[in-house]
Amino acid sequence: MKRSLIVGLLALTSWFNLSPILAEESDARQLGMVTGSKTGTYIQFGNDIAGIAKSVGLDILVKDSQGSIDNIKRINSKENATFGIVQSDVLGFLSRSENPEMRQVASRLRLIFPFYNEEVHLFANKSIQSVNDLSGKRVVVGEQGSGTWLTATNLLQLTGAKPAELLNLPPLQGVTAVLKNEADAMFYVAGKPVSLFTKVGNLITKPEFASMLSNVHFVPLDDPRLLKEYQPAKIGQADYEWLPGEVATIAVKAVLMSFDFSGKQNPYFVRRCQQLATLGQAIRSNISQLRQTGHPKWKEVNLDDKVGVWQLDGCSRSAKGGGKEVDLTRQLEKMLLNFHRWPRPETPAA
Structure with a gap:
């Protein structure tokens, strides 16, 4: 399992060497x-x-992009990619890397606003009763670089579970593999209810498949170690009718994030910081409109939710009070960093 993780992580490290300061x-x-x-x-x-x-x-x-990892890559490149949406656990993923460049990238990321939850589904045969039972098993972790792959990798590192084999399968093939006992468990991250898992309940209508349904379940994810980076959540019969009861799980939050543009005073950083301040105020001022006319998931958004280990973005939050109010902290830092020689008071003539 360790070798598989190392191969996946090494594939991501080569592009963590640029900074938005190089953007055109x-x-x-x-x-x-x-x-x-x-x-x-x-x-x-x-x-x-x-x-x-x-x-x-x-x-x-x-x-458009290939997901959270791709977004971080592009924000830290010459491409005009000032900000983006990622899974919140990408920060912990990068922070725990053995690669110093990846850890440095993590230290530069900032939270603009939290958005909505995406539940973690750990679908498994009933011999798997907790995430610790994944050690020595065959576990589907999603396609390499996908959001599910990122979360699965993160959870295995946080808990210390060590599967014997990691399978990079897409969701449909992953569910099929668990049902056919070709895999012991699979991770899938998506907002509930997931159509694929809803349809698992249809197996009960076919005698040849009904026994498969009786041998699978969702594994509870209630380990306290996970709540440092994830939100507590529930999966129940309201989401999937075939479930006998409620199951504790966790959710990763989709977040709006950017590089930290507040730390330097060159013209490019100042402009980007001002633009993010305007953007932050626009989103906050129009959140009611977004909930009414935007994607249905806007109704779940609380712009003031706390998100794990993320630091708040100073630029986009500087206009929170409204109008063109400038963040006092940034003003003070600018004044203290800039050297200025004050004129000596004139001595009155004798």
Whole structure:
């Protein structure tokens, strides 16, 4: 298992060597926003944000992507990718890396706003009663680089569980593998109810498949170690009718994040920080409209939720009070960092 994780992690390290400071200056007026797949929720949130940003004079270019890891890569490159949406556990994933460049990237990331929960589903045969039981087993962790793969890797590291084999299968093949006993468990991260798991209940209508359903369940994820980076959540009959009762799990939160542009006073960083301040105020001022006319998941958004180990972004939060109010902390830091020689008071003539 360790070798499989190392191979996956090494594949990600080569691109963690750039900084947004190298982004093309000609792109500075437009803000690139990296999201997710062309049919997913992230890109729909991006389009909603671009709409309200336009009303305050911001030009946002919404870009599709391959997910959280891809978004971090692009934000730390020459591409115009100022901010984006990622799974909240990407920060812990990078922070625990043995690669110093990845840890440095993690230290530069900031939370603009939390969005909505995506529940972690650990679907397994009934011999698996806790995440610790995954040691020595065959576990589907999703396709390499996917959000599910990221979360599964993170959870295994946090708990110390050591599967004998990690299987990089997409969701449908993962569920099938568990049902056929070709895998012992699978991770899948998605907002409940997940259509794929809803349809698992249909197996009871076919005698040849009914025994498969009786041998699987969702494994409770209630280990206190997980709650440092994840939100507590529940899965129950309201989500999947075939469940006999409620199951404790955890949720990863989709978050809007950016590089920390508040730390330097060069023109590029100052402009980006001002743009994020305007964006933060626009989202906060228009949250009611977004809940009414945007993607249905906006109804679940609480802009003031705490999210694990994330540091708040100073730029986008600087206009929280409204209008053009400037963040006092940034003003003070700027004054204290800039050397200024005060004139000596004149001595009155004798």
